[in-house]
Amino acid sequence: MPAKSAHPIASGMASLVKSLLLTARQVMELLVCSRTALCMLMRTQGLPSTKHGDGRCAALRFSLDSVSRQLATREQQRLSA
Numbered sequence: 001m002p003a004k005s006a007h008p009i010a011s012g013m014a015s016l017v018k019s020l021l022l023t024a025r026q027v028m029e030l031l032v033c034s035r036t037a038l039c040m041l042m043r044t045q046g047l048p049s050t051k052h053g054d055g056r057c058a059a060l061r062f063s064l065d066s067v068s069r070q071l072a073t074r075e076q077q078r079l080s081a
Contacts, residue, residue: 027067030067031067
């Protein structure tokens with residue numbers, strides 16, 4: 001019996017979600033910050049991330065929405081200062 005293939009809508013959603021996840025390098029470029037600063041944002045301001053993999057070599061991914069909110073917050077702080 002042949003293996004069942006993934007439902008076309010489900011596989012399309014998976015690729016959509018994957019495209020909405022940013023790598024740490026992409027986030028550092030968008031926020032114009034170093035890796036250390038990115039880690040500080042994650043700890044102090046609660047920038048959410050997900051780990052893909054195990055241990056120290058796990059890849060961090062960030063949602064486009066959370067990074068957009070972080071950029072908006074930075075802009076608002078800059079304008080109010």
